[in-house]
Amino acid sequence: MKSVFNKQFWTRNETLVAVVIILFCLIASASDPRFLSATTLTDLLRASIVLGIFAIGAMLVLISGGIDVSFTAIAVFAMYVATVLTLGTIPSLPWYLIFTLSILIGAALGALNGLFIARFGLPTLIVTLGTLSLFRGFLLTFVGSERISKLPPGMRDFSRSMLARGTTESGNFYALPLAFAALVFVVVLTWFILHKTMLGRSIFAIGGSEESARRIGINVRATQFFVYVYVGALAGLAGIIHGSLGRMADPFSLVGLELSVIAAVVLGGARLTGGYGTVSGTLLGVALIVLVQNSLIVIGIPSTWQSVAIGLLILIGTGLPAWQAKRAAEQAA
Amino acid sequence: MRILASPEWRLAIITVAVFALMAALSPERFLSEGNLVSMAFQFPEFAILALAMTLTMMTGGIDLSVIGVANLSAVVAATLLASFAPAGIGTVESLPWLALAYTSALIVGATAGAINGLLVARLALPPILATLGSGLVFTGFAVALTGGSAVMGFPESVAWLGNSRMFGIPVPLIVFTLLAYALHFLLTRTSFGLRATLYGANPLAALYAAIDTSKLLLRVYVISGALAAVAGLVIMSRANSAKADYGSSYLLLAVLIAVLGGVNPYGGRGRVIGVVLAVLSMQILSSGLNMLQVSNFARELIWGALLIVVMLINTVDWSERRSKQPEVQGKVTGESS
DSSP states (O other), X not given: OOOTTSHHHHHSHHHHHHHHHHHHHHHXXXXXXXXXXXXXXXXXXXXXXXXXXXXXHHHHHHHTTOOOOOHHHHHHHHHHHHHXXXXXXXXXXXXXXXXXXXXXXXXXXXXXXXXXXXXXXXXXXXXXXXXXXXXXXXXXXXXXXXXXXXXXXXXHHXXXXXXXXXXXXXXXXXXXXXXXXXXXXXXXXXXXXXXXXXXXXXXXXXXXXXXXXXXXXXXXXXXXXXXXXXHHHHHHHHHHXXXXXXXXXXXXXXXXXXXXXXXHHHHTTOOTTXXXXXXXHHHHHHHHHHHHHHHGGGGTOOGGGHHHHHHHHHHHHHHHHHHHHHHHHHHHO | XXXXXXXXXXXXXHHHHHHHHHHHHSHHHHTSHHHHHHHHHHTHXXXXXXXXXXXXXXXXXXXXXXXXXXXXXXXXXHHHHHHHSOTTOOHHHHHHHHHHHHHHHHHHHHHHHHXXXXXXXXXXXXXXXXXXXXXXXXXXXXXHHHTTSOBOOOOGGGXXXXXXXXXTEEHHHHHHHHHHHHHHHHHHHSHHHHHHHHHHHOHHHHHHTTOOHHHHHHHHHHHHHHHXXXXXXXXHHHHTSBOTTTTTTHHHHHHHHHHHTTOOTTSSOOOHHHHHHHHHHHHHHHHHHHHTTOOHHHHHHHHHHHHHHHHHHHHHHHHHHHHHSHHHHHHHHHHHO
């Protein structure tokens, strides 16, 4: 743990984002005292489940030196196909089996990304831009383009299970869905993979320098392939959670969210050049994006400015460290 | 078989093949004058965006903000025309207003491009990130200016840029041809083009060759922004309105066309003629599919598949070249990443 008095601590992205979040909450609670309540907290936590799972996946890709914009299409594809398959075969399937199905579909689509990127060495942005429209186009053309609101009972059961629920003193109802546990699980699992396994060290290594990683004997292709399969599986999970919580399988949803997710990850300090990124930073980035998306109005900024706010946050949050690094390099030279 | 080694020749063959296929599948409708003319009106708007993408990709960058810039420029021009120009004026009286609106749009585009250029050159932000963030900001300004709704109610002369003909040729096609030729000239006949290509091939070598890389990148992104503004004006003219979220599918299309046209996304290689051929084959495919009553979603599917297939074909060639000069290729990708 770095000391609070250390200069490095204050120039880290995580610290900057945390300070912005605290300032945001202070201003928000000053202008509207109801902001500080269990209801707001659980609403924000609920909003951060899907975004958070996506962000953890996107962070892993950034650490490995790539970028993925197709995960929202994978999520909506896996969610919709899993729902349609369940309804068409055994509608009474319990939720965890439907979830497994969605995760497997997501992993399979991720494997396709992995194949193009790891096997053929194509640029990650171009490949995932391509698969984004490939998956979405396939889903809407061949599977279906209708919203399904009559979900399998298993998914409805899941959306009704809560981790915590109750009523605040002022009489407002609050509830935290079971799905939040999935985010916690994903966070712990990813942290474990990144920091406690050889695989995690390999992901950092190929992001830092692919050639160096290859020369010290890391199987670059297998590692890259794993990253995209894992991200696909996470996307499948996020998709089915999104469908269950929204109580609707909507093939038009989610796609378009990818830029906000990447914004959250980049704000949290992960570098687009690879080799660096932290789980805690990513979660802080997600928290900030969720705050901006849901509560901008509370601090007196109209919601039409939301996209400007997120864009500026990305530019400042990434520009500041980049500028500092450039100055440091110039001073050293 | 040597003809197949050049991406431009390969593309020319693909273009002719797609044209022949569509003409064979539905000759009376596809080959009708109406269809050919309507194709010529349709493609210039995204083709101009592809030109902007080509230029930035030549330097190993990318401009993901083109749609945001196009819409912001169009919204500014549209707001000027709709709120300040007197309603119901004739063509001649509206010309000064039109000039003012178009100039403002170009200034907005160039300024937006300059912001991108500063972010990439001065702050050394990766182009993907810089233009992703700035694209959100530009789109956001367009949303904030309009409140998210479309701006309408222009003098009739606005329609000229996108909908009329000069000497029987659609005006947007003329605009695109001029811009494509200008970009071709810029890339092949000027020192700016040579330096941009060299920077894309090897940024470090460009720096050692005493090229002012900051100034170079700034210019590249300013031109890209101005091109996006022109595309925005064409879209505005054709839609007879301006809105913050027009043309959102054009971003993928612009990247696809540039890559299909043989521009190396790592920088240093690409020709305008290839991009023009890619535009033509995409439009022929798109119109043909439309005639065969294929849905928009299927078109998205085909575009995505095409992008990946083309990349795969191009890699086969690069890997052959790479095996001859392994060190050089390794350095290029190492520096640009």
